[in-house]
Amino acid sequence: MDHRVSTAAAPAADAPESVREGTAAGALALRRIVLSTGGVGYFEHEARVRGDAELRLEVRLDQVDDVLKSIVVYDDRGAAGSVTLPGREPLRDLFRELPFDEGALESEAALLNALRGAEVRTSGPGGVVAGRIVAVTAAEAALPGGGSERRHRLALMSDGALKQVVLEELAGVELAEARLEEQVGAALRGLSRQRERNRRELVVHTASAAGEDERVVRVAYVVEVPLWKTTYRLTLPEAPHGKTGALAGWAVVENQSGSDWRDVDFTLVSGNPVTFRQALYELYYVPRPEVPVDVADRVLPRLDEGASGLTARTARRVHLAEARDAAPVASAPASFAAGAFAAGAPEAEESTTQVVFHFPAPISLASGHTALLPIVGREIPAERLWLYQPETSARSPLAAVRLRNDGGESLPPGAITVYERSERGEVAHAGDARLAPLPPGESRIVSFAVDRKVRIDREERSEEALSRARIEGGVLEIVRTARRVTVYTIAGAAREPRVVLIEHPRLDGWELAAPREGVETTSDRYRIRREVAAGETARLEVALERPVSHTIALADLSAEQIGVYLSSREIPEALRAAFARLAELRAAAQDRQRALAGLESTLADLRGEQERVRENLKVVPAGSALATRYLEALSAQEDRIAATSAKLPAAREAVAAAERALADYVRGLSLAP
Known part of the structure; x- marks a missing residue:
């Protein structure tokens, strides 16, 4: 990693010409950069102008969408006008108004065939031939030494006669029509612009609002940049009872903008802003349905009575320079735990959603290079701990440290290299860790090694x-x-x-x-x-x-279920007594139910036997001994049926009474925990 970072205010002698020219009157020069952990950077250019001015600024083609979305012009004493740049001009739009397509420019033959009917003048071995293009055809021509080659014959209608010339033998073909010549030239220029894919020039127009005095104009935009990263060095005392550690934080910054940063006001922002891209430099067309021409019926649209209007909102101009000049400047610490800051300590400030690190001295960084800039350096409360995470290490805890942010600004997330310093001053690498965002007043535990001396x-x-x-x-x-x-x-x-x-x-x-x-x-x-x-x-x-809760309707419990609860040793005595009484009432109800069921079964058997005897009586001779016997049996069965039927009401009432007693007991039972 190449650390070419300069904080000197004066331009270096070997600065590129583009950088030195940036300070000239009327030229935009990069003056301020703010890099965000949202993956974007704010770039502010500045120029001194008089009166109306056109300021030119080159940006990369892949940044044009972001520039169109975010560009802003600050002109404290003037009025910002328009911002223009060359359009993307897709090939389909380039050839839309031309009488030929892109394929016509692949060869002379293709172009001349696309221009059929156009008037041309050819010059060659036979002199000048003028006429209108009929066609260009290809043919194989024999060579004197054998073999053949492909040639193209251009057929022209000239003075009422069809003439042919060999295209490969001509010295030139001139378009006679100026308009057609301009169209071909426009196509060629458009193709040339298509090859200029890397850069676009923006022109910012500003107008003087108050005389011709010199004034400062700032042009700024937000574009995608490499994410800046934070790395820390934490030095702990070897003794586990230490209360603090020396924390040094550094920002890793890359300049991939394509141009050098020379003496710029530099700020780093750590937060999580909402950022997105939008393809504003592309051309979009809204598809519309095709409606047939109505040539029959005529209609009269209903008269529009108007709609409610939208109130225009006037944007308030923000004077960035004034706000920046009025911002308080925090005092910077003189040194860091890892050594003195050559570039000067950054001024850290906590905002609503992010922390801002502003470097008091200008920063210079060549394009394509990386810088390591110090942003944090102080003693921080640090408690040594051993953190057991079974999913990380099943048998041993992790050597860790609890860091508490007792400062006024958040610490950005980043990797931590942990060192241990012995009482003799010797330093050894203890491990690596990761720090999550650490707001003021909060703490984080960072783990950096496995402790094999402890087993869990x-x-x-x-x-x-x-x-x-x-x-x-x-x-x-x-x-x-x-x-x-x-x-x-x-x-x-x-x-x-x-x-x-x-x-x-x-x-x-x-x-x-x-x-x-x-x-x-x-x-x-x-x-x-x-x-x-x-x-x-x-x-x-x-x-x-x-x-774990279970609910059961007591009336639905069987005697067997009640017995299970009574046999449990967990239930309290009051509940056991309630279940015992419930078991008695359930048993009584079941006894009455069995007695009733017995009577009903006996009655059913008697009636079944009686029906059998009656069927037999139908097939025996009347007055026979067997018939007499069947009649006597029927009489006895009828007596038993009558006696059994007489017992049923009392049995049914006994069942109902037992069930009422059970229901009344359940309904009136109340047992609080």
Whole structure:
């Protein structure tokens, strides 16, 4: 990486001519750059002008869309006019008004065939021949030594006669019509412009509003640039009980603009602005439906009575130079942890959505080069921790440090190279880490190495227990508590103490039941703090709980289900007594139901037997002994049916009474937890 960064205010002697000319009156020179982590850069050019002026500015073709979207002209004492640039002019538009297409320019023969009927003058071995083009045809011509070659014959209508000339033998073909000559020239010029694909020149027109005094005009725009990155160096004391660390932050900046930056006012912005691209330099046509010509009916459109108007909004002019001059200048620290700033410390300022680093001295950076610019340098609160992330390292914690931003500005995200400094002053590389955006007053944990001196084991088990039971309105609600327990066994380092943070997953619907202290939460983790002395083996139990609720209608419980609840050792005595009484009433109701069912079954059997006897009686001779026997059986069965039927009302009433007693008990039962 080439670090060609200069902060001197005077132009260098070997500065390119384009840079030195940028300071001349009436010429735009790059004066200010603001690079954003949104992947865009604000470029502000400045010129001193008198009266009306045209300022010219070259931009890359791939930046034209962004320039058209964002260009702004600041003219404090004048009036900004238009901004013009050559159009993209697609080939289809270039040839739209011409009597030939792009293919006609591929060869002389193709062009002359496309210009059939045009008047031309040819000069060659036979002298000058003038006439109108009929056609150009290709033919194979024999060569004296054998073989052949392709030649083209141009047929012309001249003075009423058809004449032919060989195109390859002519010295020239001249178009006689000036208009046609201009059209061919325009096509050729358009093709030449199409090859100029890399640059476009913008012309900014400004008008004098107050006399002829010299004034400053600024032209600015926002275009896509390489993302600037942040890298940090964090130096920690080797002893784990240290409270601070030396933090140095650097910005990696690339100049890929195609031109040198010379003595520009330079600012870096860290934030997440909304940025997008829009192809404003392309030509778009709205497709329209084709409507046939109406030659029959005539219609009279309804009279338009008008529509509500839109109120025009007048844009307020922003005086960027005044705002910049009025901005407060923060005092910069004299040095950084990694050494003094040769370029001067940037002035950091926190805005609503981003942090701004403004460099007090001008910056110079050649095109295609990279610079490493210091932006942060101070002592920062740093607590040594050992972070256990099972998905990262299953058996060992990560050596980490909790950084707290006690400054007034956010720290941008970036990579951190971590060093450890011994008591003798020796520095060693400890590892690399990543820092997320760190606003003022907040803290972040960054991990940089695996600590093999500490071993962590895990054991998991699941439990479930009755936590609450209640009865209300004939409904039993039982709430059981599901419990997930993880036991962490931490075998500490033999010679040094550790402060271990266990990251335990958070689960939807589950709450942390234990431990209650030393716990912090992230979006999807619990972080549980456990101090482990040197040589100690510590045990940490983490429990998550979730209630599981069941509701049951008591009237629907069978005797077997009631028996299951009675056999449980978890239910409280009040609920056990209620179930015992419920079991008695359910048993009584079932006994009455069985007695009724027995009577109904007996009655059904008697009636079935009676029907069988009647069928047999139909086929035996009347007055026979068997007939007499059947009649006696029918009489006895009728007596038994009558006796059984007489018992049914009482049995049914007994069932209803038992069921009423059960329902009344259930309805009146209330048991609070």
